[in-house]
Amino acid sequence: MTARTSHDVIGRLGAMVALGLITAGLCLGGAQSAANAALLAVLLSAALILVAANARAEALIALVNRYWLPILAAVCFITYTTATAWIATDDFAPLRDYWHPFWRQFGFDHGAISISPYRTLEGVAALFAPLAAFALGALTIHTREDRRVLSTLVLIFAALFGVLSLYWLLTGVDTRLEAQFGSANAAATTLGVFALLLAARLVRATRKPSDYVLAQPAQLRPLLLPLTAPFTFVVLALTLACLVLTGSRAGILATAAAFVIFGVLVWAPWRRTAGAAQLSRGAIFAVAILAVVLIVSGGQMLFSRLLQVGADAGVRATLLEMHWQIFLQRPLLGHGLNTFHELNAHYLTIATWRDAGDVGSVHNIYVQALEEVGIIGFVLLSLMLAPTMLRAGISAATKSSGSEWAGAAFAAATLALIHGVVDFGLQTPAIAALIMFCLGAFANGAAKRNGSKDQRN
Template sequence: MEGDVVASDVPSSSGRKRRRRSQVSSATSGTRAADLKLSDYAALSAPVLAFTLAHFFGGAAEPTAALWFTALIALLMPAMIILGDRRDELGLIWPGRIVAGLFALVLLVAVWTLVAPARGTSTPWANLNGPGAITWDKSSTLIEIAKLCGLAGLFSLGCLAGGRKRRVAGAVRIILTLGAVWAAVGLLLIIGGASQGLEGLHLTTGGRLTSGFQSANSGATVYGILAVLSVASLARAIRNLRLGRTPKRSLAVGAALACVLLFTTCLMLTASRMGVAATAFAIVALLVWETFSRKERPSRRLILLALAGATAAVFSIGGADLLWSRLENVDSDAATRGVIFSVHWNAFLQSPLFGHGLGSFSAVNAQQMTPENYGALRIIGAAHNVYIQWLEETGVLGALPMFALIVLIIATAIRRSALLDTGATLQRGLIAANLVLLIHGATDYAIQVPSIAAFWAYLLGLQFAYGKARTGKPSA
């Protein structure tokens, strides 16, 4: 995947112009790759290593682990600026007034639920003589506010890396490399039988691959993101071969193909129905977008990618049996999800403006239990729908700014992808990866796992700032 920043990603209306640009890019790609110094790789690796290691330990989902993880993120910002000697690039961190304003509004609503009078509400604080609160769980709300600030820090680190295209390519290589190590270690421990002595790592549950998460569905979300990024990297590597075959370019194709196979195999072993569906949709969307963005015949590249996907399916056949057996339970699981969604949608309607407070799901869930819905609610720790849970916890005034913030970031990334003269395929891959989280988030809670949320925040920062310096346009 070296030499990613080449003109082979440039749609050209003239074969002569394309060859001329290719020659120029071929001469300069080595220089651009060499521009990344050891300090750059260290600065890019630190945040990726942090949330990849957290994947192994339950995603830092426990409150104490989440706070330590957030503290580490907070320390990364000054450390990366000093280590990478990027004090002259601090302007890249600023996302713009609208993005910053929307995030500030989310935090303001969360803080308001801590300090606003509780009179007239149904919270436990309403009948106390002391200071009241709208939120049901003050300590959890404080933790969630701290976690949001940590995610903002990771988003800023992503922006710092995304402002320079060569660093984005380096960051994606590091993400795929460390992700491959994470996936391979989990697989090897299971295959070798060593996982039996490592129950605390949660490598499997119910025969499904989790690789450290408490839920296989959470693992599926991460594997899906990595699979989409691998396909984008494979598409670019294959396209770069048109500049001429070299050992480095051939190695890039092989490495990307290996990642596609590995992550697809792991995804199938999670037996996550919606995780597989969301990933497949994201990859199809990426390939369709890539095809219609090119003014040339994509047949050879698409054939190779299709073969890679077919090979991955063959390699992952071991997980197919469990996946197919779980498809037989779709109706019963959908009925259970329906009960959860209905109960917590009604809970949102009970406090539609400010919600019940960030992190108050468990308290609200216990309050909503009845003999009729006890079976569906008794063991859950999340609503299994990130949109309903955000509405329930923050109300319309907190959820809509957050939803608008995500839409604005992705829309800005899409707009900037059309302005890129090089590296557009990688940007499209980063954008398509969002679909895995957004689609799977409708039926599961992976986005609410701290390490996965951190992963996404970093990817959002990368794609939001990608090409920002080249276009010379201010942020929205």
């Protein structure tokens, strides 16, 4: 076995292990508990160490050169949040003035910036899962063949997750599909991400239509595209059906918006020759028809939930107002990473008890991030994500190999950010790891084949 072949095999095995671990985390409730989040982080980090130890030096250098700003932001964020969990004594002057008021309120002679240091350390540990997943994606996917293998893995794991989700719904007591998340909204985010990846695989299949499709009149070819990749189309239909069964209003709307973004990138007139563009548009059209059929035939739950928007909006408004005020108390430093439960309990009042007394998050990832890590941490988080999303968007909008995959990764991250305005999917470790793995694998659209740059579309 040559050195090049050894690197490729180990890289693809690393991608398989990473996606398998992430899917296992999704099937086990998203790794939301502290123990499961830490376990997922440890396993993904171990896989990253093994892959990095066998990676070519030029691959590691390229990773650092390409993502130096997100890497620097991640290091600063981990350093900053870990420092906020340091419990110092009263005679340690440099940090005393920055202690959370909680410590003074109860008369302690020691304190920390975080209201709950152990929760903050748990959050830091959980953060390594999406960070390791991103690095694994970036280190293991280099060639078109790598992407082809990864797309097959995505297909298999999406089918597995969809089948299990239906099984849990049919054998459980829930009326909405929640998988094992305990939240239909988190399930909707996951299914939306899988649906976008499957759509990218379907669009890629239009480059090489089957002989049967090519034998048909040109006007009919776009309508027969599912026959080019029938299993992909079936799994996509399963995934979208599961998405409808979640009854998640915001999740479905965010997925629709993400598909519009993906469709615009795929449909862009500068992307392809006329024939290929017609087939790609046909694939998007087929997905759109499928989505409409599923919503019309099985969307009774969704329509009934739309009637409850007013009541749910009132609860969301109470949470937003309450936690925005908590953020304003410490806007620069925040109250500590991963301390929502302590903050929610500490600042509850008689007026907010009914709506906020038994919730698991702010239902807005931006307000929750601001109150936990402050403006400093929020800026660092933005610098970790924004450059990578920008790279994916540029790769998707230009003529480069794998631009459909870059578009799907960009749209998946956008889906989570849109849905995060009213829900919390991106805060679930396994969901964040899935999205970051896809960004790492697909953001850099151009790829090599047989050691040379592949410039074909």
